[in-house]
Amino acid sequence: MSCSTAFMSVNLMSNNEISYVEFLHECEGRFYFQVLVDETDGNLRTDCFKKSSKCLTSLIQVQNQYLLLKDDNQFGIQTLTIAQQDSPNCKFRIHYYNESDKKKRKGRPVMLYVKKSNCIAVVCCRNAQEIYTKEKTALPENIDEDIDEALFYMSQLPDKTNTYMLESCLYHSNFLGFKPLKDNPCKLTLALYRKVDEVDESVEVTLLRK
Structure with a gap:
C-alpha cells in the first residue's frame, strides 16, 4: 500500500x-x-494566519485616477494612460490569508504589496492614521500573532461593483482610504480613516482586476 x-x-x-x-x-x-506544543515554553503551537495560494492583481482607482507607489516609496494618485497602467508601481497584489480563528471581523485577511525590482513593498499601518511601505523579500507564510500591521480584512460592498472596504487588522474600525497631502491639499495619498457611519464613501476602495 x-x-x-x-x-x-x-x-x-x-x-x-x-x-x-x-x-x-x-x-x-x-x-x-x-x-502541537512549543518546545520552548510548553504552550500550544498554532498559527493565527497562514498564507493561501489566492492572489489577485488590481489597479486601485480613485476618482478616475489611480494609486501608485512612487520612487521615494510614498503613495501618489494620478491620471494614467492605458500604457502607464501596465507599470509595476501601480499594480497592487492582494494576497489572501487563511485565519485559524473564524470568529473574527467581517471579510478575508489580505496583504497588499507592489513588486519592485529586487523586493516587494508591503502596505503597512504606521499608526491609526498613517500608512507606509515595508520592503520585504517575500510575504510571511505564517503569522503567529492575532494582529499584524500589514494585514487588512477585505470585504466587498454588495451594492457596488468592484468596491471594497479594507479594515486594519491592527486598528479596529479603521479602514484604508484617501486623504489630502499636508503640503498639497489638491493631491491625495493613502491613509487610515476611522469609520463612524454605516455608509462612508471615504473608506470605499475600487479595485480593477488586471
Missing part, C-alpha cells in the same frame, strides 16, 4: 483534557500525529 501525506488539525479528549494534534501522514493503514 502506498503512503500519503496530508495535514489537518484534530482534537483528542482524554481525562477531560483537550490535546491539539496535527495529522502528519497515513502509511499502510496506520495514522501518524504530532502534538
Whole structure:
C-alpha cells in the first residue's frame, strides 16, 4: 500500500483534557500525529494566519485616477494612460490569508504589496492614521500573532461593483482610504480613516482586476 501525506488539525479528549494534534501522514493503514506544543515554553503551537495560494492583481482607482507607489516609496494618485497602467508601481497584489480563528471581523485577511525590482513593498499601518511601505523579500507564510500591521480584512460592498472596504487588522474600525497631502491639499495619498457611519464613501476602495 502506498503512503500519503496530508495535514489537518484534530482534537483528542482524554481525562477531560483537550490535546491539539496535527495529522502528519497515513502509511499502510496506520495514522501518524504530532502534538502541537512549543518546545520552548510548553504552550500550544498554532498559527493565527497562514498564507493561501489566492492572489489577485488590481489597479486601485480613485476618482478616475489611480494609486501608485512612487520612487521615494510614498503613495501618489494620478491620471494614467492605458500604457502607464501596465507599470509595476501601480499594480497592487492582494494576497489572501487563511485565519485559524473564524470568529473574527467581517471579510478575508489580505496583504497588499507592489513588486519592485529586487523586493516587494508591503502596505503597512504606521499608526491609526498613517500608512507606509515595508520592503520585504517575500510575504510571511505564517503569522503567529492575532494582529499584524500589514494585514487588512477585505470585504466587498454588495451594492457596488468592484468596491471594497479594507479594515486594519491592527486598528479596529479603521479602514484604508484617501486623504489630502499636508503640503498639497489638491493631491491625495493613502491613509487610515476611522469609520463612524454605516455608509462612508471615504473608506470605499475600487479595485480593477488586471
